[in-house]
Amino acid sequence: MQESANRKTKVLIRNLMIAVIAMFGFGFALVPLYDVFCDITGLNGKTDTEAAQVSDVGGIDTDRNIKVQFISHITPGMPWEFRPEVAEVVVHPGETKLVKFYAKNVTSVNMMGQTVPSVAPGEAASYFKKIECFCFEQQSLAGQEDVWMPLRFYIDPEIPDNVKTLTLSYTLYDITAKIES
Amino acid sequence: MTTTATTDTGMAHDEHEHHGPATGFKRWLFTTNHKDIGSMYLWFAFIMFLTGGSMAMVIRAELFQPGLQLIDPDFFNQMTTVHGLIMVFGAVMPAFTGLANWMIPMMIGAPDMALPRLNNWSFWILPFAFSILLMSFFLGGAPNFGWTFYAPLSTTYSNGSTAFFVFAVHIMGISSIMGAINVIVTIMNMRAPGMTYMKMPLFVWTFFITAYLLIAVMPILAGVVTMLLTDTYFGTSFFNAAGGGDPVLFQHIFWFFGHPEVYIMILPAFGIVSTTIPTFSRKKLFGYSSMVYATSSIAFLSFIVWAHHMFTTGMPLVGELFFMYCTMLIAVPTGVKVFNWMATMWRGSISFEVPMMFSIAFVILFTIGGFSGLMLAMAPVDFQYHDTYFVVAHFHYVLVTGSIFSIFAAAYYWLPKWTGFMFNETLAKTHFWCSLISVNLLFFPMHFLGLAGMPRRIPDYALQFADFNMWVSIGGFAFGLSQLIFLAVVIKCIRGGEPAPAKPWDGAEGLEWTVPSPAPYHTFATPPKID
Numbered sequence: 001m002q003e004s005a006n007r008k009t010k011v012l013i014r015n016l017m018i019a020v021i022a023m024f025g026f027g028f029a030l031v032p033l034y035d036v037f038c039d040i041t042g043l044n045g046k047t048d049t050e051a052a053q054v055s056d057v058g059g060i061d062t063d064r065n066i067k068v069q070f071i072s073h074i075t076p077g078m079p080w081e082f083r084p085e086v087a088e089v090v091v092h093p094g095e096t097k098l099v100k101f102y103a104k105n106v107t108s109v110n111m112m113g114q115t116v117p118s119v120a121p122g123e124a125a126s127y128f129k130k131i132e133c134f135c136f137e138q139q140s141l142a143g144q145e146d147v148w149m150p151l152r153f154y155i156d157p158e159i160p161d162n163v164k165t166l167t168l169s170y171t172l173y174d175i176t177a178k179i180e181s
Numbered sequence: 182m183t184t185t186a187t188t189d190t191g192m193a194h195d196e197h198e199h200h201g202p203a204t205g206f207k208r209w210l211f212t213t214n215h216k217d218i219g220s221m222y223l224w225f226a227f228i229m230f231l232t233g234g235s236m237a238m239v240i241r242a243e244l245f246q247p248g249l250q251l252i253d254p255d256f257f258n259q260m261t262t263v264h265g266l267i268m269v270f271g272a273v274m275p276a277f278t279g280l281a282n283w284m285i286p287m288m289i290g291a292p293d294m295a296l297p298r299l300n301n302w303s304f305w306i307l308p309f310a311f312s313i314l315l316m317s318f319f320l321g322g323a324p325n326f327g328w329t330f331y332a333p334l335s336t337t338y339s340n341g342s343t344a345f346f347v348f349a350v351h352i353m354g355i356s357s358i359m360g361a362i363n364v365i366v367t368i369m370n371m372r373a374p375g376m377t378y379m380k381m382p383l384f385v386w387t388f389f390i391t392a393y394l395l396i397a398v399m400p401i402l403a404g405v406v407t408m409l410l411t412d413t414y415f416g417t418s419f420f421n422a423a424g425g426g427d428p429v430l431f432q433h434i435f436w437f438f439g440h441p442e443v444y445i446m447i448l449p450a451f452g453i454v455s456t457t458i459p460t461f462s463r464k465k466l467f468g469y470s471s472m473v474y475a476t477s478s479i480a481f482l483s484f485i486v487w488a489h490h491m492f493t494t495g496m497p498l499v500g501e502l503f504f505m506y507c508t509m510l511i512a513v514p515t516g517v518k519v520f521n522w523m524a525t526m527w528r529g530s531i532s533f534e535v536p537m538m539f540s541i542a543f544v545i546l547f548t549i550g551g552f553s554g555l556m557l558a559m560a561p562v563d564f565q566y567h568d569t570y571f572v573v574a575h576f577h578y579v580l581v582t583g584s585i586f587s588i589f590a591a592a593y594y595w596l597p598k599w600t601g602f603m604f605n606e607t608l609a610k611t612h613f614w615c616s617l618i619s620v621n622l623l624f625f626p627m628h629f630l631g632l633a634g635m636p637r638r639i640p641d642y643a644l645q646f647a648d649f650n651m652w653v654s655i656g657g658f659a660f661g662l663s664q665l666i667f668l669a670v671v672i673k674c675i676r677g678g679e680p681a682p683a684k685p686w687d688g689a690e691g692l693e694w695t696v697p698s699p700a701p702y703h704t705f706a707t708p709p710k711i712d
Contacts, residue, residue, distance in 0.1 A: 005370060008370055009295060009366055009370050012365070012366050012369060012370065013296075013362060013366060016362045016365060016366070016396060017362070019396050019397070020358055020362075020396055020399075020400050021400070022400075023396070023397055023398070023399075023400035023401055024400035024401070024403055024404050025404075026400075026401065026404075027400060027401040027403070027404025027405060027434060027437075027438075028404055028408075030430075030433065030434050030437070031408075031419060031430065031434075034427070034430050034433060038427075046427075075423065076337075114423065116422050116423065118422075120495060121495065121497075122495055122496075122497060123497050171422060171423075173422075173423035175423065178416075178424075
């Protein structure tokens with residue numbers, strides 16, 4: 001009686017410990033799961049990280065106009081200038097557009113920067129197609145060097161009708177230390 | 182439930198001579214007795230309650246008038262953060278664990294908890310956790326990023342306290358997980374013969390379900406603070422967009438822990454009032470099995486509503502609707518409970534002893550908190566209420582007048598059993614009325630402040646909020662001071678008073694009332710028989 005009770009207790013404790021460890025693992029598993037989920041749904045406004053093919057989907061929908069606004073952020077401690085050429089453009093879905101962003105390294109040393117895009121509203125993110133984007137690569141600027149960086153994009157005509165305006169935000173990070181290390 | 186077993190007093194006395202408690206400090210340091218450990222948990226929780234309460238007083242003193250008078254904004258942020266952490270992890274959770282330790286073995290007819298040494302350890306690591314947390318005040322500043330420690334506030338913009346915070350949370354988590362394992366093993370393996378699951382007191386049931394919630398989500402908390410630690414100090418990028426991470430991911434993982442956590446803090450309260458209300462209504466609990474199922478459904482639903490804390494993060498409409506409807510669904514099992522308590526009181530022969538007064542106050546005030554929760558659950562209106570004092574009012578109604586009032590009810594209900602003496606009723610009633618009036622003065626105007634747009638966690642406010650804030654602060658000081666009356670009642674009751682009979686409440690049922698008061702050091706060395 002006592003023996004079997006002890007055994008039962010041991011099995012139960014073992015199972016509960018396994019549950020604890022499994023849930024600890026599940027917490028970390030949420031990280032890739034979240035990425036996959038966002039990839040499918042475009043939930044967090046992340047755009048494709050690879051260049052899209054030139055617009056060939058269903059031609060240009062001249063009946064619709066979509067306003068695309070550009071925002072640039074610089075993370076604290078990043079001493080570069082970074083701004084879009086224009087604050088906003090109006091495009092037809094399917095139409096390819098070129099916009100330039102200006103970056104300048106105002107220091108006197110070589111630095112590396114990386115921009116990360118985000119689209120709001122999130123549901124529009126997967127319809128925003130970049131054919132060419134400076135965000136696909138890292139920017140290396142020598143001291144006082146500046147550059148006009150191209151962004152060539154179109155909006156997939158499949159984009160839901162309720163999206164009339166979308167905002168593309170770029171955040172510029174200093175990755176000099178990470179590259180060197 | 183009827184019991185044929187009577188108290189094995191003679192037996193207990195025998196045991197007492199052989200394995201009586203050691204004397205002095207060693208008794209408490211090395212004890213494996215569930216009653217000793219329960220008492221230590223309760224005292225620890227009370228000390229933390231006063232500590233966290235003093236921080237609330239600092240906050241209210243600063244908010245007494247608009248403008249910055251007493252403390253600087255950074256210290257204000259440290260106060261709000263540490264107040265929240267201490268009240269959640271230091272006061273409410275240990276108080277419930279203490280009650281579980283004291284009462285569960287006695288309620289199911291077990292001699293002790295299943296894993297007594299583990300029990301000792303899970304208590305004694307807690308003081309270290311909170312020492313680390315409080316120490317950070319003197320080592321460059323305590324956590325100032327809110328008890329929800331959103332990244333990047335706690336990573337990129339941390340004031341250097343993240344490591345202290347993370348290690349403190351790890352230790353608290355380990356303590357809670359071990360406590361939960363102990364509760365589950367005790368309940369599953371050590372029930373007296375004849376006590377089937379559906380004969381267990383509801384108090385035991387709610388702790389049983391809470392323990393499962395703890396096992397499921399405390400490891401997630403441990404995981405998310407670990408990610409925070411590596412993000413801050415070891416260059417990973419879980420929540421850092423520069424490295425491909427996402428700060429919104431933090432909120433998802435945190436609230437996946439955080440929402441079940443709020444039920445961890447309220448389910449045991451449901452168990453307590455489901456014990457006290459039948460006692461003082463002199464009726465059986467109405468709808469016992471529906472209570473069990475309602476508790477289980479709340480526990481299940483708590484896992485699929487987490488994103489209602491994040492309506493304003495730019496979720497898609499479908500997501501908002503899903504989380505909104507699931508959240509509102511929780512009102513159904515919660516409503517079942519509230520109606521069951523009312524039905525229990527209906528045509529009962531009610532008497533208003535202090536535990537009953539706290540329980541009735543719980544039912545009414547918790548329901549107010551539940552209703553403001555329903556308002557917050559509606560995604561469209563949440564955009565207005567988000568991060569305002571309305572939210573502060575909501576969760577203080579469910580946690581202070583909910584959880585903490587239920588803990589007071591439990592303490593008054595079982596004090597005669599713990600100490601062997603009746604408490605001073607006049608003093609206890611004074612505690613009740615002072616607490617009831619001041620707590621409403623403290624939290625009710627916060628609803629109006631929130632609706633008018635006063636943001637939370639800000640040390641200054643616009644002039645039009647001045648009058649309400651003054652009243653809130655006065656209520657806050659009064660509520661804080663009222664708790665000293667409780668301390669006086671407890672100390673007086675330990676020192677002496679009218680001797681308590683084995684069953685001081687005539688409507689009470691359950692095995693704990695079959696042993697003498699005070700409960701002998703060892704109870705149920707031979708299990709009672711239950712029909």
